[in-house]
Amino acid sequence: MELEAIYKRVIGLDVHQAQVTACALIEQSDGTTRAEQRQFGAFKRDRRALAQWAAALSPDEVVMESTGIYWKSPYAALEAVGIHAKVVNARHVKNVPGRKTDVADAQWLAMLARAGLLRASFVPPARFRELRLVARQRQNLVGQLAAEKNRLHKVLTDSGVRLGVVVSNLHGQSARAMVRAIIAGQPPHEVLKYASRRLRASREDIFDALQGDLSASHLFVLNELLAHIEEIEARIARFDARLLEGLATEREALALLQTIPGVDQIGAAMLLVEIGTDMDVFGSADRLASWAGVCPGNNESAGKRKSGHMRRGNRYVRRLLCEFAHAASRTQCVFKSKFQALVIRRGYKRSIIAIGHKILRTIFFMLKRGEHYRDSATDYEALSVQRNAPRWIKALTKFGFIEPTRV
Structure with a gap:
């Protein structure tokens, strides 16, 4: 039993790092099917040639596997000539083991596409794909920042400084100022001046936590770590600005x-x-x-629910x-x-x-x-009024909008 053809002109692309194998299945006017196979390189000139060849065939469907990140540049080349290819999950189009070649994979993709059996994966518009690079690199930087902060905490603890015990956030404004003072070589009673009055710990506990045995190596590593942390924080701020600028619309x-x-x-x-x-x-x-x-x-088989x-x-x-x-x-x-x-x-x-x-x-x-969030359990408007009503009433009374209450 053969697969019923839904599309008359399809192209299957087997994408790899160094080459792209293409197979086009074209239905002729007499009902026969002509197969055309080509191989292209991975450089820009090759991708341009691939796009021109595909556009000349006027295909109904173009499909490719989502192989790592290798599919992205051929997809963009096809998109530039007005072809929106389908990127499909490789697990959905797996060929029979032992019969796999690049040519066979491309032909198999074309056969499945011709029968309309492939569902495209979500590929955002080009503008969002570019901003994805910014957003994903920002996530990587956040991970690096967390790792460096943990290292700084570890070095402080190694030197006997237990600042993390008396502050909730070792990288808050007050704690950061104290760390800078420690690196600058100031004595504990001078470092204590940078402690905020809002800290819950007593001044005596903070003073005891600042006592340590910092060697020259400790101070060197702490200085480098803090400089790296501030550099990453500045870089994240630039990524934030670039991301929000790209989403201005x-x-x-x-x-x-x-x-x-x-x-x-x-x-x-x-x-x-x-x-x-x-x-x-x-x-x-x-x-x-x-x-x-x-x-x-x-994952169900024979009426049994397996691992989900x-x-x-x-x-x-x-x-x-x-x-x-x-x-x-x-x-x-x-x-x-x-x-x-x-x-x-x-x-x-x-x-x-x-x-x-x-x-x-x-x-x-x-x-x-296009609707904003409405919570089914909490009335945020009533909650806001409850929190702010005394302040609002006081301000309205002060400026004469309501009469002051008399007891």
Whole structure:
């Protein structure tokens, strides 16, 4: 039994680092099918030749595997000539082992595409793909920053300075000033002057925590670590500015996402460049969650439910959703109550993933409908009035808008 042809002109591309193998299946006027196979290199001139060859055939479908990052430059070359190729999951088009060659893989892709059996993966517009580079590098820098901060804490502890015991954040404004003073070689009673009065620890405890045995090597390493930390922080600030500048036209979507508990401006921007603003490409919230890899997998055979491990999905989106879930679980909202109900029986990590899943589904409907977040458990307007009413009344009375109450 042969596969029924839905498309008459298709091209399958087997993409590798150094070459691209192409197979075109063209249905002739007499009903026969002509196969044309070509091989192209991976350089710019080769990608341009590939795009020109594909455009000359006027294909109905062009498909390629999502092989690492190698598919991106051929995809952009095809996009430049008006061809929007389908990037498909390699697991969905796996050929029979023992019969695999580059030519056979390209032909197999073309056959499946001709029968309409392939579903394209989500590929954002070119503008968002470029901003993805900025957002993902920013995430890498944040990881480097956290690692360097931990190293600085470790070196301080190694020298006997227990500053981390008396401050909640070793890199807050007050603690950073004290670390700089320590590196400058100031004695503990001078370093103590930089301690904020808002610190909960007593002055005696802070003074005792500053006592240590810092050698010349300790001071050298601390100085280099602090310089590197400040350099990374400045670099992250530049990445933030570049990311927000690139999303200047998406202010409405950014504002919508920031109404969700736990989502700040940078988090909203980094999520937008990953999932885009057009939710019609996913079709449903279930498909979006499956693509991101934050929902259980389906694995059933002979009526038996097997392991439901999550798929890998988009690790950048999953990381952002976990950050949002951590923050939302500490605010007054429906996500907090859901987290508290789950964590008892499912554990902390699974509960965080479940809250991230719920947040992503909420984001889908918000972007699709263009509506801001409305919490089903908390009236934020009433909460704001409750917190600020005394201050508002005092100000209105001061400027004569209402009469002062008399007892």
